Amino acid sequence: MTTSPSTALHPVIDKVTQRIAERSKSLRNTYLSQLEQMRGRGPRRASLSCANQAHANAAMDSGTKIWLNQAQKPNIGIVTAYNDMLSAHQPYEHYPVQIRQTALRFGATAQVAGAVPAMCDGVTQGRPGMELSLFSRDVIAQATAVALSHDAFDATLCLGICDKIVPGLLIGALAFGHLPTIFIPAGPMGSGLSNKEKAAVRERYAQGKATKEELLAAESAAYHSAGTCTFYGTANSNQMLLEAMGLHLPGAAFVHPSDPLRSVLTDAAVERVLQLTEQSSNYKPIGQLVNEKTIVNAVIALLATGGSTNHTIHWIAVARAAGIIIDWQDFDELSSVVPLLTRVYPNGTADVNAFEDAGGPVFVIRELLSAGLMHADVMTVYGNDGLNSHTSRPVLTEDGKVKWEALPAESTDATVVRNVTDPFAPTGGLRLLHGNLGRAIVKASAVPEDAWIIKAPAKVFESQDALVKAYKAGELNMDFVAVVIFQGPQANGMPELHQFTPVLGSLMSAGYKVALVTDGRMSGASGKVPAALHVSPEVAQGGPLGKVRDGDVVELNVHTGELRAWVDADVWAQRAVRELSKEPIFGYGRDLFAAQRRVVTAPEHGASTLFID
Known part of the structure; x- marks a missing residue:
């Protein structure tokens, strides 16, 4: 089945989108007005004083300084969530070097604007430290804002994948809505012990029928290398939603860290974000790209794939950062008409590698568009045909470049991904x-x-x-x-x-x-x-x-x-x-978050410590 730009939008999706737009009108207009005040000043470094520029450029090599001191070429701010305890983020260690070199090839510069905290929920599960997890999203958003506050950047590249990290980066990036922004993923680890087998060992251990050594062996066989955990939890749901919002290069989500295509896609993201700056003729600031239709597309992608329930919290906060108000009623009404197109663990036995092999996010997006179940007429970071530009898969050419090819009409594994005409269920997850x-x-x-x-x-x-x-x-x-x-x-x-x-x-x-x-x-x-x-x-x-x-x-x-x-x-x-x-909560840093516990909003309002008015 191929996409059809003329396919009529489903009336329920249209109704929900219009309701969100009406509900958000005042807040959204304020946000866009503020965005407009931040743009139109040319290369950002040109507005810095000589002392400001000297500080910003002091540590750069002499070749890069020449470009930076001219202050006429675009400068990319890299916000990274790298640490080598998160398997998903360990591959990011060398990305800044590559991004800087690639930017120079295209007559631009790039600097690490800042790093954000990135905790692993897999490590803190059942431990007191897990009580910091949700609040870390807002800390990440604030850290992103601190990184970009130097006002020395013309575009942003966000390096982050996992649970609270992507929503936090996105909220922070939306605070700088005048900057074009692309998210660069690093891909999943290879398939190890299946999720079904892992869960079976966990149950046997709970029953006293497996030893701790057997449990550790099973867990280590499941989580065994660099890359995102392979079940369809919050981290991989993040990637699906970013694809549906057009914030990735198409099909970038689930290319493995060791695949040569991964490096080429990173170069392509650098080239592309430079084509979206104010200095270009194709300016696409993230604050305009993320609108009511984009948010609805993200929710639909979540429902169609049975994604993480965490996003019924996180994407409410993300939407609010762009001046848009959504609630659980919107999720529920959309779920009533969006079919379930995937079976990926914990909604099935397959992992995200099987999902990608069967068609992946671009297949799901194409199918939903073909049935009028997504907004095609949105701005994205790639192409000029709206979301239809995000329905092809990247492949590596013989000369080491990337091109995008159309997918087969049918899923290659109908036990994992299905066409919209033959869903696993008629309603969402x-x-x-x-x-x-x-x-x-x-x-x-x-x-x-x-x-x-x-x-x-x-x-x-x-x-x-x-x-x-x-x-x-x-x-x-x-x-x-x-x-x-x-x-x-x-x-x-x-x-x-x-x-x-x-x-x-x-x-x-x-x-x-x-x-x-x-x-x-x-x-x-x-x-x-x-x-x-x-x-x-x-x-x-x-x-x-x-x-x-x-x-x-x-x-x-x-x-x-x-x-x-x-x-x-x-x-x-x-x-x-x-x-x-x-009794006071203390230890593991929890006492430092007492103020957040006092002011945090309800989950249906995003569980936010940032938007509490």
Whole structure:
């Protein structure tokens, strides 16, 4: 199936987009007005004083200084999230050298404007440090702004991939919306131990049937080299969304770090961003590129691929950074008409390498466009045919250059990626739940349909450790709904709750009907366990989930969108919400984030410490 620029846009997508535009009109106009005030000053360094320029150029080699001191050629600001503990970011170590050399070949310069923190959720899962994870997004945004604040750059290249890092970089870049910006990925690691096998070992370990040595061997076989982890969690969802927003070169997301094409694509990104500056005839600032249609395209890409639930938080904050207001109702209505086109773990057994081999992000984008399920008429960093320019795959030519080729009409593996005429499901991967427990998100695509309705007694826990302890004591061999509270952003920073995933999974494998309801988050990697996540308002803010007591019958119904405690209305009205402990949170740097916990907005408002008005 090929793209058709004339395909009519689906009416629900049109309606939701228009509603977002109307809701955002005042804020968006203010943002664009501010962007306009920042542009039109020619090469940025030309406005710096001689002392400013001398400081900015002092450490550069003599050849680069000649170009920098002329202050007439564009200068690229590199914002990097490199560190060598994140496997996904380790390949970035040598990117700045390559980018500088490539920029010089095109008569320009490039400098590392700054670095941003980049923590690994895989390392901090179940540890106190995970309570900094969500807040790190806003720190990254601020660090990006600090890096670009020198006002010495005409374009930005962002080097980042993983969970909070891409949203943080994007929020920071949007604060400098007058600059053209391209994100450069580094690609996934090769396939190792399959996600299904890894999950099986985790469950056996939770049951006491596998040793720690066996578990470590399995984990090390799964996470084994440089590159992004290969399951379709937040990091790889980031890459899908950036492709759908036109912020990558087309098809750049999942080319391996060691593939020669990877280096050529990096060179091509440098060349391309220089073609988008104010000095060019094709100026494309990121603040204009990211608009209501672009944001809707990102949400649609998330839904069509069953991506991470974290983006029901992060992309609300990203949109707000561009003066655009979206909410969970928008996600839910779009999900009702966007088909599920992929089965990638935890929504299936395949990994992102299999996804890329079967067609990858450009295949999904092409299929959605062909059915009028995405906005084609948007500005992107590549080409002049809107999003239709992002439906071809990059290949390496014999002379070491890159060209883009059309994909086959059909997926090469219909168990992983399907055409829009034959989807895995007629609706998207996420659902909005609501009822007397509040509003929540569930990743329906990761859960077998026979587990979409759970109605069982509640077991209430105030921590991951308490649930695991009850499991080990044999207290959870029953049908139940695990209600885990005080896990929202104001309570403890909203860490991801993966510690008990194997526990709940093993109980389901034993034949028990189990579900999770929490004001925390899990990235959607809950696998087969039905999970109502991000329950809002959170319990620390007086949310009704804090009224649930052990034994209350709780229903989670994906079909009807209901999240309810079946308690007599009068009893429910009189019942008090549990109170958060007043004991100070300290250690692992958590005490430094007390101010963020006090002011952070609700998840449906982006869990933001930056946009709190």
